[in-house]
Amino acid sequence: MRLLITALVLFLAAAPARADVFVNAQHAGYAGHAALGLGYVGSSFGADALYGWTPERLAGHDVRSVTVKGLWYLFTVGHEAETSLRPYLGLGSFYSPDDELFLKLPDQYPKSYYVPSALRPALFTGLRLQISPGFGASLEYALLDSELAYVKNRGGVAYNKVGSVGFALHYNFLMD
Numbered sequence: 709m710r711l712l713i714t715a716l717v718l719f720l721a722a723a724p725a726r727a728d729v730f731v732n733a734q735h736a737g738y739a740g741h742a743a744l745g746l747g748y749v750g751s752s753f754g755a756d757a758l759y760g761w762t763p764e765r766l767a768g769h770d771v772r773s774v775t776v777k778g779l780w781y782l783f784t785v786g787h788e789a790e791t792s793l794r795p796y797l798g799l800g801s802f803y804s805p806d807d808e809l810f811l812k813l814p815d816q817y818p819k820s821y822y823v824p825s826a827l828r829p830a831l832f833t834g835l836r837l838q839i840s841p842g843f844g845a846s847l848e849y850a851l852l853d854s855e856l857a858y859v860k861n862r863g864g865v866a867y868n869k870v871g872s873v874g875f876a877l878h879y880n881f882l883m884d
Contacts (some may be wrong), residue, residue: 720761722845730844732756737850737874738802738830739744739775741766747878749836749844754779756797758878779834790841794846798832802852828851836878 732747734740740760747756755778762771776798786792811825813819835847851871 730878732758732876732878734758734874734876736872737848738852740773740875743775752781754781771804771806773802775802776800779832791837792838796834796836800830800832802828802830819820832873842880846876846878848874849872
């Protein structure tokens, strides 16, 4: 975890002043109750890397997570670098070093009994609102791979019981 934070700080310090790299603060959407990281937005592609935290009072114990997302912007309404609205689709993953989760199946289970629970792929869809050249916001919906089974089996779980909605603020302090 320290390595990721160090890499983010070094990236910020070494990055040239660019309007397409920003600091990202997100709430929910499986990234955590509060998540902070870096993002990039281009004309048709974007990316986010976040470190998140959910407090014990909400999750039963402190949960930390790392989220990485690749976003594909479908089209733009308005001027991309100024005021605009951009719908997107995305693919990403969540990693949590929580003691109750695992990347490698514990020895007490037969091979292939469970899939790893500490690393989960996800699908995203959302809207990015660019308010000014230095400030934006996003509203997104994330669906984990494990929840796709519920969506496929319509009799399983109600659609409003799967997925998570997240809200993010984007601030670019590296502008020219």
